[in-house]
Amino acid sequence: xxxxxxxxxxxxxxxxxxxxxxxxxxxxxxxxxxxxxxxxxxxxxxxxxxxxxxxxxxxxxxxxxxxxxxxxxxxxxxxxxxxxxxxxxxxxxxxxxxxxxxxxxxxxxxxxxxxxxxxxxxxxxxxxxxxxxxxxxxxxxxxxxxxxxxxxxxxxxxxxxxxxxxxxxxxxxxxxxxxxxxxxxxxxxxxxxxxx
Amino acid sequence: xxxxxxxxxxxxxxxxxxxxxxxxxxxxxxxxxxxxxxxxxxxxxxxxxxxxxxxxxxxxxxxxxxxxxxxxxxxxxxxxxxxxxxxxxxxxxxxxxxxxxxxxxxxxxxxxxxxxxxxxxxxxxxxxxxxxxxxxxxxxxxxxxxxxxxxxxxxxxxxxxxxxxxxxxxxxxxxxxxxxxxxxxxxxxxxxxxxxxxxxxxxxxxxxxxxxxxxxxxxxxxxxxxxxxxxxxxxxxxxxxxxxxxxxxxxxxxxxxxxxxxxxxxxxxxxxxxxxxxxxxxxxxxxxxxxxxxxxxxxxxxxxxxxxxxxxxxxxxxxxxxxxxxxxxxxxxxxxxxxxxxxxxxxxxxxxxxxxxxxxxxxxxxxxxxxxxxxxxxxxxxxxxxxxxxxxxxxxxxxxxxxxxxxxxxxxxxxxxxxxxxxxxxxxxxxxxxxxxxxxxxxxxxxxxxxxxxxxxxxxxxxxxxxxxxxxxxxxxxxxxxxxxxxxxxxxxxxxxxxxxxxxxxxxxxxxxxxxxxx
Ligand code: SF4
Ligand code: SF4
Ligand code: SF4
Ligand code: FES
Numbered sequence: 074x075x076x077x078x079x080x081x082x083x084x085x086x087x088x089x090x091x092x093x094x095x096x097x098x099x100x101x102x103x104x105x106x107x108x109x110x111x112x113x114x115x116x117x118x119x120x121x122x123x124x125x126x127x128x129x130x131x132x133x134x135x136x137x138x139x140x141x142x143x144x145x146x147x148x149x150x151x152x153x154x155x156x157x158x159x160x161x162x163x164x165x166x167x168x169x170x171x172x173x174x175x176x177x178x179x180x181x182x183x184x185x186x187x188x189x190x191x192x193x194x195x196x197x198x199x200x201x202x203x204x205x206x207x208x209x210x211x212x213x214x215x216x217x218x219x220x221x222x223x224x225x226x227x228x229x230x231x232x233x234x235x236x237x238x239x240x241x242x243x244x245x246x247x248x249x250x251x252x253x254x255x256x257x258x259x260x261x262x263x264x265x266x267x268x269x
Numbered sequence: 270x271x272x273x274x275x276x277x278x279x280x281x282x283x284x285x286x287x288x289x290x291x292x293x294x295x296x297x298x299x300x301x302x303x304x305x306x307x308x309x310x311x312x313x314x315x316x317x318x319x320x321x322x323x324x325x326x327x328x329x330x331x332x333x334x335x336x337x338x339x340x341x342x343x344x345x346x347x348x349x350x351x352x353x354x355x356x357x358x359x360x361x362x363x364x365x366x367x368x369x370x371x372x373x374x375x376x377x378x379x380x381x382x383x384x385x386x387x388x389x390x391x392x393x394x395x396x397x398x399x400x401x402x403x404x405x406x407x408x409x410x411x412x413x414x415x416x417x418x419x420x421x422x423x424x425x426x427x428x429x430x431x432x433x434x435x436x437x438x439x440x441x442x443x444x445x446x447x448x449x450x451x452x453x454x455x456x457x458x459x460x461x462x463x464x465x466x467x468x469x470x471x472x473x474x475x476x477x478x479x480x481x482x483x484x485x486x487x488x489x490x491x492x493x494x495x496x497x498x499x500x501x502x503x504x505x506x507x508x509x510x511x512x513x514x515x516x517x518x519x520x521x522x523x524x525x526x527x528x529x530x531x532x533x534x535x536x537x538x539x540x541x542x543x544x545x546x547x548x549x550x551x552x553x554x555x556x557x558x559x560x561x562x563x564x565x566x567x568x569x570x571x572x573x574x575x576x577x578x579x580x581x582x583x584x585x586x587x588x589x590x591x592x593x594x595x596x597x598x599x600x601x602x603x604x605x606x607x608x609x610x611x612x613x614x615x616x617x618x619x620x621x622x623x624x625x626x627x628x629x630x631x632x633x634x635x636x637x638x639x640x641x642x643x644x645x646x647x648x649x650x651x652x653x654x655x656x657x658x659x660x661x662x663x664x665x666x667x668x669x670x671x672x673x674x675x676x677x678x679x680x681x682x683x684x685x686x687x688x689x690x691x692x693x694x695x696x697x698x699x700x701x702x703x704x705x706x707x708x709x710x711x712x713x714x715x716x717x718x719x720x721x722x723x724x725x726x727x728x729x730x731x732x733x734x735x736x737x738x739x740x741x742x743x744x745x746x747x748x749x750x751x752x753x754x755x756x757x758x759x760x761x762x763x764x765x766x767x768x769x770x771x772x773x774x775x776x777x778x779x780x781x782x783x784x785x786x787x788x
Contacts, residue, residue, distance in 0.1 A: 177370030178482045193479040202371050202403070202413070203479045226370045 148237075159217045159232040162210050162248065163256035171198060172254055173229035176205040180221035180230050188214035189221060208250040212238055233260045275341040282337075290332035290343055291319055301345050302354060302383050304468050305420040306333035308518075309525040309626070310429055316420050318383070320353045321345045329353055354387040363394040364443060366415045374470030376483040380418065399443050406436070407455035409475050409529070410464060414446055417471035423447065423463040430526060430626035433457040447471075459627055461532045462525075465515055476533065477513045490517060492724055492732040493531035494538075494590060494676075494717030497616065497632035499726035500527045504535070504718060504737045511535040511718060511737060521730045528622075528629045537676035538716035544701050545742025548711040555701075555711070560743065560753070567670070567710055568757035570693040571606065574668040580607015582667040584657060587644045589616045589634035590674035591747055592722025592734060596640045598751045599672055600647035606758065610666060611648040612657045613640055617679050630727055633679065635717065639725030654686065661687045672747055673698030674714050683707070697747050713744035720746055 119125065145152045154160070165173045176193035194206035221230050233256060240246045248256075272283050277294050284293040289312070291301050304316035312333045320329035324342035329350065332343070344350065361380065369375040401414035421438060424447065428434045435455045439448040449455065455463070464472045486505040493500040493514070500523035503515045514535060516527040547563035548555040558566075575583050585603040587596040600611055616634035623629075645651050652660070660666045669688070673696045688694050688707040695710035718737045725731050740746060745753075 175371050176479070179370060182482065182484065195479070202368075 154234050154236060156234075158234045158236065159219045160234050160236040161212060161232070161238055161256055162215075162221070162253055163231055163233050163260055164208065164250065164253040165229050165231060165257055166254065172204065172250070173227045174205045174208065174225075175201045175227055175229070176203045177226060179224040179226060183220040183224035184215075185218060185220060186214050186216045188212075205250060208253060210248045210253065211246060212248055213243060213246040234263065235260065273337045273339050273341075275337050275339065275343065277343045278345055284337055286337075288337050290321060290323075290330070290335050290337055290341075293337050294332065294343070294345060299345060301332050302386070303333055304379060304418060305422065307422050307425075307466055310422060310425045310466075313421060313425070316357070316418070318354065318357050320350060320357075322347050322350055351387065354383070355389070358383055358387045359389060359393070361418050362388060363392060364398050365418070366398070366400075368416070372413075372416065372470035373473050373478060373483075374416075374467075378470060379468035401446055404447075404449060405454070406449050406472065407460050409533075410455055410460060411473050411475055411478065412447060412449070413471050413473065415471075416469050417447055418469055419445055419447075420468060422466045422468065423472060426459075426463050426466060427455065427457070430462070430624060431457045431459040432625040436463075457624075458528045458530065458622060458629060459526060459624060461529045462516070462527070474513065481507050481512050486512065489735050489737045491718065491734045491737065492522075492635060492726075493527060493534065494635040495528075495531040495534040495633065496630040497589075497634060497637045497727040498523065498628070498630040499635040499724050499730075499732060500531055501732060502527060502531065506737050509738045511539065519732075522726060522728070522732070524627070526627050528627070530629070534676065535718055537678070538699060538718065542677060542700055543716075543741050543744070544699060544711065544713040545740075545744045547713060547743065548701065550709045550711075560745070563710060563712060564750075564753045564757045567693075567695050567712075567754055570695075570709065571668055571670065572758065574692055575606055578667050581609045582665060583608045584610040584612065584652075584660070584666045584669045586654075586657070586669060586671035587611065587613045587640045588672035588674050589614060589632075589637040589640045590676075590717060591640065591672045592636060592720055592724055593639040593643050593731075594722040595672060595720075595747045595751065596636075596643045597647055598748060598755070599670070600644050602751060602755050602758070603670065604648055609648070609650075610652055610657065610660060611644050611650075612652045612654055613644055614671070614673070614675075615654065615682065617675075632727065634675075635726065636724040638727050638729065639723070639731070642725065654682065658686050661690055664690070667691060668693040669695075671696040672714070674716070674747065675699070697750050699744075712750055713740070713742070714747040714750060715740040715744060719744075720748075722748070 167173050175196075176191055178191055178193070181189040181191050188211040190207070190209045190211075191205050192207040193203045196202060196204035198204070217232065219232055222232055235256070238246070271286050273286050273288070274281065274283050275293065276282070277290070277297065277299055280297055280299070282293050282297050284296060288296075291303060291306055292308075294301050301319050301321060303319040305314065306312050306316075306319060314331045314334035317331065319332045321332045322344040323330050323335070324344070332345075362384065365380070369378070369381060372378070375381060401417075404412040404414055406412045419438065424434075424436045424438060427436050433455075435449060435453050435457070437448050438445055440446055461474065464474045483505075485507050487507065489504045489506065491502055491504050493502045501517040501519035503517050504511055505513045505515065514527070514532050516523060516525055518525050546557045547560055549558045549563060549566060571583055583603060583606055585599050585608060587599055591599075603611065616632045616637050619631045619633060621629060621631035641651065657666065657669075661669075669686075669691055671683075671694070675698070677700050693710075694708045695712065696708050697712040697714035699714055699716050701711060715736075717734065719740045720734055721736050722734055723731055724734055736746075
């Protein structure tokens with residue numbers, strides 16, 4: 074049985090359906106019985122008539138009026154992303170409020186986009202020899218793969234679910250240590266069961 | 270000495286009598302793991318990592334301290350040997366902080382490498398690890414005593430090579446530690462070598478500490494410009510910055526060590542104050558000018574002097590900081606102009622320093638011998654600076670063109686040269702010094718770490734030097750400047766010469782390629 078490729082946004086998603094939000098799910102099969110159609114290279118005589126064609130086009134627009142609206146009205150309407158969504162980074166703090174990072178450069182080493190830049194220096198705390206004096210992530214260059222998170226031996230760097238990332242200049246997207254630590258304060262209470 | 274024939278891992282090995290099993294295995298490319306053994310030091314045989322099986326002996330034997338014997342059958346990879354490696358590694362790792370992520374040695378650490386081979390992912394150690402403090406060992410060395418595996422390489426180096434013996438082992442067993450007497454820090458001129466030979470990250474260089482992870486370093490083989498010994502070095506750089514210098518093993522030159530002056534010599538050429546634009550001396554003092562102008566001015570002035578007073582009124586001064594090729598090009602260029610008088614800046618002289626296992630030359634430039642011999646070869650004679658000063662005073666020399674390139678603070682001694690009597694004086698150099706200001710033209714040249722070429726050390730050994738980085742700003746390699754000048758002079762310096770210099774067969778130069786690194 075051949076499935077015709079249906080429109081991508083074709084059904085409410087399962088994962089977030091309970092929130093009542095029109096989140097698309099990419100893998101849900103088109104509901105309802107699938108009609109088997111023969112694909113042929115040559116259009117039939119009927120398909121080649123222009124007026125019925127125009128009508129079909131018009132109808133495919135009109136019938137969506139009664140269908141469920143899938144467009145998310147950003148920014149009034151906020152799209153919920155899945156729990157393990159990978160968005161803007163944060164630098165975690167320990168229970169004493171100090172940054173956890175020990176400047177091991179493993180995230181920088183793992184990063185395939187080459188967008189992390191760390192400068193290490195002697196740490197002010199006795200429990201570690203060094204810490205990151207500077208820590209910059211180029212969020213524009215990042216491919217949000219999560220390798221940095223994976224590489225970190227201290228659970229010091231994580232990706233949050235924050236995806237609204239707006240700037241007017243490129244250098245605004247270079248997130249420094251303070252910004253990344255602030256991201257932690259903003260997302261401190263979020264729990265992300267899948268990765269954290 | 271007679272040769273001994275033995276079998277190591279089913280391979281026939283023939284080595285001189287008295288060789289140890291470890292060295293014999295090494296000579297055929299079989300690497301036996303070891304910590305305390307170092308080819309440049311005595312073997313105390315205390316780490317027990319190098320145990321191997323010898324047929325006919327019940328116990329495993331330490332290969333670093335067992336001499337080979339005729340007909341010996343050695344096995345380095347039996348289950349018993351591997352079991353021994355695993356036990357030794359478990360022993361070392363049980364009290365090791367395992368702080369590889371923050372350890373500077375990670376990536377080039379022997380303990381880390383062997384952990385991949387014989388370490389275990391889990392630990393049976395339930396007791397508390399002995400913690401030890403971070404100790405300040407010397408002006409450039411810090412000891413993370415926690416990471417030390419008590420191989421005593423550092424202690425032996427200071428006793429056997431530098432002969433200063435600042436470090437010792439105190440206490441016993443798990444509590445033993447490397448002791449540095451408070452009033453006697455490790456300050457000897459060879460101190461940096463203990464950082465290199467420490468197989469783990471216990472001894473670290475303060476200069477390199479936290480600067481870069483070692484896997485990002487680019488290593489360039491070169492020679493040390495600091496003294497006439499021209500030790501074989503490896504320059505580690507990242508993003509066009511030199512971060513550290515390590516010795517390369519070269520029996521003909523430096524053995525396995527370098528001195529600290531050479532280790533940190535890059536600081537003397539790099540950083541603030543480097544000349545990076547051509548400077549021309551005009552009515553308003555020195556002003557920046559572009560290269561075309563500078564080269565045209567030099568060519569015009571030199572040709573004018575040569576036409577007015579004859580070619581022999583133009584003299585050149587070679588430099589012990591320039592390579593053989595650069596000195597040769599300089600000499601050929603000026604000889605082709607008709608110059609007969611050439612000289613060579615003397616290298617700063619200090620008294621040589623001798624240690625039981627190393628010697629630092631007193632002549633503070635790498636290519637003194639090479640420059641002298643090359644200039645003599647091409648020009649036939651070499652005047653002393655005094656003679657040249659005489660000739661200048663008598664008006665026989667009207668223009669001088671010099672190579673420079675000395676490190677910061679080592680001024681070329683041109684004070685008594687009577688430069689003010691000259692019609693034209695130009696110098697290619699790295700730093701502008703007050704004395705250099707008598708020049709008509711100062712051209713920004715390259716530091717030794719920015720050059721490609723060959724140098725000859727005081728013992729006559731030739732070594733290839735390689736560029737680690739490009740010269741800063743508009744500065745250029747001295748060879749390139751000379752080639753540009755040659756073109757502008759339309760002298761008979763053409764591709765033939767370039768080829769002759771660069772393609773000169775290695776055999777003819779008695780070229781000794783230095784051995785590979787000493788890790
Ligand atoms: S998410 Fe991937 S690309 Fe982005 S910083 Fe981390 S490792 Fe680099
Ligand atoms: S991997 Fe973690 S601890 Fe290491 S530098 Fe990156 S954030 Fe810091
Ligand atoms: S400090 Fe390094 S070289 Fe010295 S004994 Fe310890 S491990 Fe060996
Ligand atoms: S290398 Fe042989 S015992 Fe240490």
